[in-house]
Amino acid sequence: MARLIPLATAIAELVAPGSTVALEGFTHLIPFAAAAEIIRQRIGHLTLVRLTPDLVADWLIGVGLVDRLIFSWGGNPGVGSLHRFRDSVQQGWPRPLELEEHSHAGLVNRYVAGAAGLPFAVLRAYAGTSLNGIHPNIRSITCPFTGEELAAVPALNPDVGIVHAQQADRDGNVMIWGITGVQKEVILASKRSLVTVEEVVDEFGEHANSIRIPEFLIDAVAVVPGGARPSYASGYYDRDNDFYLAWDRIARDRDGFLAWIREHVERRADA
């Protein structure tokens, strides 16, 4: 049963040091405010799971809270490299980063198997690529019906799944519309879950391409208006493309990055 609690309380209760945390949102609805709160509480040694570790991952990696990253694409979309991610992989700063790297389909299907309560997922990918063999979580399996060789990836059940959504109702049911990414799969696959929302409403309206997630699947809902900025929340605010462009300069330099985090993340209490 979802409880409506402040973000700081939710993060303190749900995210333990050393846990596996999935932060999802496929370009849309990225839970930046939740990541900022993890930084303020200095919860470290995390395994971060994210299909597209972009700016939100750069923050967490750059301040040294991530030991291991499970991902499929690490860049600044439409802009270029992710400098803090690159620095940790190439130079080990501020700490070495262990990688478990997939294609989107591979990681997506790890969540799907996790949500479905299966030990692994089958997909027709990875054949012939160098991704095969770089870590033990991509293996092959023979189809018992056709004899075909297929790829297998193990189920992923994060300790905590965190996503942002547009709305919750007073019971803690959640509604998302626009690009829904893997929001549903992450909540269904995770042992505990937190959804930050733009607002609480008395009743949900109708929106094209919407999904609703029942409250009993969610542990905590925290109201954080603007909680996805600088990404966007369809119906609330647009993506701050200028900030994504500016991030290239901010994150390029270690000291500049740390100064930016102090100024814009650590000194700012959550709503």
Add this chain to the structure above:
Amino acid sequence: MPEFSAREMMIIAAARALRDEHNCFVGIGVPSVAANLARRLYNPSLMLIYESGCIGAKPTRLPLSIGDSELSDTSMTVVSVPEIFNYWLQGGKVDVGFLGAAQIDRYGNLNSTVIGDYDHPTVRLPGAGGAPDIAAFAKEVFVVLDQSVRSFVPELGFVTSVGHFAHGRTRHEWGLPGGGPTQVITNLGILVPNEGELELRWIHPSVELKDVRQHTGWDLKISPDLACTSEPEEWELKELRRLEER
């Protein structure tokens, strides 16, 4: 004759390649510019599919990312990311996949993961994303990238996406159902595979053969039917510039 840059020639050549296609799975950057240009100039019914789940997107301005609201707001439908990869791509519904990469080899294999040793890379690139799946499943793949000895290499250190022959087997032997790269469109010309190996089939206006050879890291085969790409027309350039201004 209108003035144009090598980049403009590359984008227009890529857009022209989509003239008769039904749908196209689009990555961000040059592929997205080319696909949107094609929809405006030659193929208004071209269905654009983005990996964020946006199907039938009709953006009025170019998106910065594959998941801008401009895409979801203008799409015919938006599906989840598991659905786009499992049902649409793996399910064989995509006609053309449009890919860029940091490096390519003579077989059309692509590297977008690392330069150098995987564990101690010289350059850590963003990684696979949807590229290996697009390369595996789209009925055909168009690759767009700038041609240089750094990008057109004799051997890839890392094969992110499979072309026609990788790690000792053909793509058919690897069990990949899609057709693989059918065109590699660069700032200098267009390469097409002949028995799995890329050869230069078209050369862009005012580019010389020695330039293309100089910017290829292997002994490039030249098609006996080598021809010159037709120059960008005034109206093509005008629409491209208008699109990129927005």
